Amino acid sequence: MKNFKKLILVLTAIAMVSCGEKKEKEQVKLTDQPAETSKMATETETSTKDENVVEITITGNDQMQYSMAEMKVKAGQTVRITLKHVGKLDKNVMGHNWVLLTKGTDMAAFAQTALEAKATDYVPAGSTQVIAHTKLLSGGESDTIEFVAPAAGTYDYLCSFPGHYALMKGKFIVE
Ligand SMILES: [Cu+2]
Numbered sequence: 001m002k003n004f005k006k007l008i009l010v011l012t013a014i015a016m017v018s019c020g021e022k023k024e025k026e027q028v029k030l031t032d033q034p035a036e037t038s039k040m041a042t043e044t045e046t047s048t049k050d051e052n053v054v055e056i057t058i059t060g061n062d063q064m065q066y067s068m069a070e071m072k073v074k075a076g077q078t079v080r081i082t083l084k085h086v087g088k089l090d091k092n093v094m095g096h097n098w099v100l101l102t103k104g105t106d107m108a109a110f111a112q113t114a115l116e117a118k119a120t121d122y123v124p125a126g127s128t129q130v131i132a133h134t135k136l137l138s139g140g141e142s143d144t145i146e147f148v149a150p151a152a153g154t155y156d157y158l159c160s161f162p163g164h165y166a167l168m169k170g171k172f173i174v175e
Contacts, residue, residue: 060096062087088139114160
C-alpha cells in the first residue's frame, strides 16, 4: 500500500511536469483525498450499524427486471433503500423507480393513474397511496431513500414507469 502510494506520488510528479502548476496542485489533492475519505466512510458505516436501521439495495436493469421480488423488515425500523439502475438506457425509454404502496392499494389501478403523471416521473403528486418512492432513474444512476417501516403486514412495491409493473413488482413484508 505504501509503495503504491509512492508510485502514485511519482506518477503525479511526472504529470505535474507535463501539465503546468495549477493542474499539479489539483492532482496532489486528488491523490491525497481518497485514502482519508474511504477511512471516514468505513467509520461512519460502523457507527450507523444500528439494529433499528436496515439497508437494502435493489437493482433494475434494461430487461425490465428488479433483482428482488421480496423484502422483509420489522415494523418501526428505519428502512434505507437504494435503487440502482444497472442498465444503460435512458429514463425516457427504460426509466425505473421504486414505489411502495399503502396496504390494500390496487396495483393495476395505481399504475393506470401513474401513467398520467409523466410530469412528476409517474408518481401522482400528493398521492395518499404512496408510502415512499425513489426518483425515476436512467441507466447508471442510483437513488437512496429512507423511511420508517409501516405497521406489520404485506405491502406491494412496483416500478411505476408505464408498463413496467407487470414484471417489476414485489412484496414488502413488515414483521
Ligand atoms: Cu421500470
